[in-house]
Amino acid sequence: MYGFEAIDAANGWSMAVAGALIVFSGLVVLSFVISQINKVLTFLENRFSIFKPNHKAPQANENETEETLEVPHYIPSNIKEAARYYYPLIEGLDQPFDLTRLYEISQQKGFPHPHITISHLRQACILAPAGDGLFTWNQPQSEKN
Amino acid sequence: MEMLIQFLTNTGYYLADYRHVIMLAVGMIFVYLGTAKKYEPLLLVPIGFGILIGNVPFFKGFGLGIYEPNSVLHYLYFGVTTGCYPSIVFLGLGAMTDFSSLLARPKLMLLGAAAQMGIFFTLLSALALGFLPKEAASIAIIGGADGPTSIFLTAKLAPHLIGPVAIAAYSYMALIPVIQPPIMRLLTTRKERLIHMSELREVSKRERIIFPVVGVILCCFLAPASIPLLGTFFFGNFLKECGVAERLAQTARTAIIDTATIFLGLTVGASTQGDVFLTPKSVGIFCLGAIAFSIATASGIIFAKIMNLFIKDKINPLLGAAGVSAVPGSAREVHLVGQKEDPTNYLLMHAMACNSSGVIGSAICAGILWSFLL
Numbered sequence: 001m002y003g004f005e006a007i008d009a010a011n012g013w014s015m016a017v018a019g020a021l022i023v024f025s026g027l028v029v030l031s032f033v034i035s036q037i038n039k040v041l042t043f044l045e046n047r048f049s050i051f052k053p054n055h056k057a058p059q060a061n062e063n064e065t066e067e068t069l070e071v072p073h074y075i076p077s078n079i080k081e082a083a084r085y086y087y088p089l090i091e092g093l094d095q096p097f098d099l100t101r102l103y104e105i106s107q108q109k110g111f112p113h114p115h116i117t118i119s120h121l122r123q124a125c126i127l128a129p130a131g132d133g134l135f136t137w138n139q140p141q142s143e144k145n
Numbered sequence: 146m147e148m149l150i151q152f153l154t155n156t157g158y159y160l161a162d163y164r165h166v167i168m169l170a171v172g173m174i175f176v177y178l179g180t181a182k183k184y185e186p187l188l189l190v191p192i193g194f195g196i197l198i199g200n201v202p203f204f205k206g207f208g209l210g211i212y213e214p215n216s217v218l219h220y221l222y223f224g225v226t227t228g229c230y231p232s233i234v235f236l237g238l239g240a241m242t243d244f245s246s247l248l249a250r251p252k253l254m255l256l257g258a259a260a261q262m263g264i265f266f267t268l269l270s271a272l273a274l275g276f277l278p279k280e281a282a283s284i285a286i287i288g289g290a291d292g293p294t295s296i297f298l299t300a301k302l303a304p305h306l307i308g309p310v311a312i313a314a315y316s317y318m319a320l321i322p323v324i325q326p327p328i329m330r331l332l333t334t335r336k337e338r339l340i341h342m343s344e345l346r347e348v349s350k351r352e353r354i355i356f357p358v359v360g361v362i363l364c365c366f367l368a369p370a371s372i373p374l375l376g377t378f379f380f381g382n383f384l385k386e387c388g389v390a391e392r393l394a395q396t397a398r399t400a401i402i403d404t405a406t407i408f409l410g411l412t413v414g415a416s417t418q419g420d421v422f423l424t425p426k427s428v429g430i431f432c433l434g435a436i437a438f439s440i441a442t443a444s445g446i447i448f449a450k451i452m453n454l455f456i457k458d459k460i461n462p463l464l465g466a467a468g469v470s471a472v473p474g475s476a477r478e479v480h481l482v483g484q485k486e487d488p489t490n491y492l493l494m495h496a497m498a499c500n501s502s503g504v505i506g507s508a509i510c511a512g513i514l515w516s517f518l519l
Contacts, residue, residue: 002275010278016265019513024258026367026509027502031254033359034247037352074489107347113491 071110075117079124082117087137096134099127160202164419172196172414178319185319185474188292191407192315195414211415222412225307228300230409231293232373237402238293238472238504239357239381240394246498248352249345252452253464253495257502259448260468263288263441264510271433276426279303282514284430287314288437289507290321290469296413297374298511302518308416309427313434315413321474324435325442325466329482332446333462337453338486340461342495350386357383364509370519371512375505441469445499467496470503 001009069089075082089105090097099118106114121127128138153159175193179186199218203209211218224230247254264285271281283299283306295314299307317324329338361379365372384394416422445465453459467479476496483492 003273006275007269007272010272010281012269012272012278012281015278015514015517016269019268019510019517020262020265022367022513023261023506023509024255026364027254027258027506030360030363030505031251031502033363034254034352034356035251037248037355037359038349041349041351041355077488112344113494115494116491 069109072112074112079120079126083121083124083126085111086117086121090137096130096136098133099135102127102135155204157202160204162202162419164423165200165202167423168196168200168417168419171417172200175414184322185315187406188315188410189319191410192312192414195411196417197414198411199415199418210418211412212418212421218412218415221408222416224405224408225296225412225416226300226304228297228373230405231297231300232377233405234293234402234409235374235508236377236381237397237399237405239378239383240385240397241402242378242382242385242472242501242504243497244353244356244382244501245348246345246494247501248348248356250495250498252456253460253498254502254505255452256445256449256460256465256468256499257470257504257506258468259465260441260445260470260499260503261289261506261510262444263437263439263469264507264514266440266444267433267437268514270436271429274429274433276429277303279518280306280426282518283310284433285437286310286507286511286514287317287430287434288441288469289503289510290314290318290438290441290471290475291504291507292318293409294374294470294507294511296409298515301515306426306430308413308418308422309430310434311413312417312422313431315410316431317434317438318471318474321471321478324438325475325478326482328439328442329446329463329466329479332443333450335486337450337462338483339490340459341487341490342461342464342492343458345494350388353386354383354388357386360505364505368509368512368516370515371508374508374511378504378508438469442466442475445469461490461492461495463492464496464499467499468503468506470500470507472500472504473497475503476500 007013070085072085075085086106089102089109092105093101103114103118106118111117118127122135126138127135130136172193175189175196178184179189179193199211205213208214208216210216211222213219267288268281268285271284272278276284279302283295283303286295286298287310289295292311292314296307296311299310357379361376364375381394381397384390384397445468446462447465449460449462449465453462461483463479463483467476469475476493476499479496480491480493483490
């Protein structure tokens, strides 16, 4: 049996439609639920924190550093240029440092696509491994590039 | 003299026929693509070498071949036919996957869902071409572009097709750089390819810990037949994220997945013995697999374009192509195509979100098809 006849005989149409609907609705529900996780966590955090005796509302200027950091709108493809933007961030870290910390800081400061830039800096050996998963800034290498 | 002649008639040189030669050539091509071209080497090298091993002609009855009971290869192949290896591979995949980008932008999960439409279209096509329902479902799952999922479902529904289905699934995964970019360019305008995605928000550790728990409950309640894949997948991810079982997570994403991949690739390759593999059915499976993979890519892209009609924060439609679950090949390809148009456009993390939802989507599809055809 071939063609539409074969599809009908095997309940193909209903299998395809039902299957597509089930997988789609399943992922829609999952995406809705995970989009709410953050909101629920924030809600719970706020709800419980007001009962804490020393609760203090976060202040906008708390821990704000006044450094004049140049935050680019996009990271240039030239690795030496990219390194120039990242160097001030490195200066503020203990040496050797953890890449996760560098990633966190660059994201806090609003650097675009820190994952990729840090990866490129690693590939260019500007971020040099110092053992135990830590890294140092390889300044001469950065100048070479 | 008689003994010498008897020995010579038992050698591979004497027993070889054209099917062995064809399959040995296919094996060499796989090894070449994996080694020289670096197309998915971790998959193509074991599979390619497996094809070479499986197609050495031998004297039947000595317990040497993969289909002969009590042979070493037969025992190793047991992990494939029972679906154990795919389950173990999913454990490692879970321990490798970072869901941060998906958690930061959950609506990208819809692209992973849309890309599964290739599976159901191929199901209909395979039925129309005269394949039996269980065979059609095994062929259709190639559209999910997920090797372990394809092997798992085929082992359950049509074990006699494991060889061709697995080879087709892995071949198309390796050929992503050839298959996907033309479809991406055909279905998108330059203006669409230039769309920059907004920066992803930071995802807290607690969110990442809660996700695998929520994921396993929602997905496995919906399609319990996907427990062997999604159960281990989310468990592996929980090991990674919980922070207290780093040693287990490390083992899962290195030694365990590597061991399973080696045996999976080698035995799947060895299962392609010329006499079993070179049939008209295999040709049909390869053609349908290519169609499935192309339609999956196209449906992801088209769905992204439809989403753009309704949302303010536009999505780059190229991301739809990463909805197939070939991790991380399709995400990398989306990123490269985006960068060709604009080197400052970084789509990789967004594409990984679609990619990881594609893994979940194709595993759910496998569970659904298995339960339909039980």
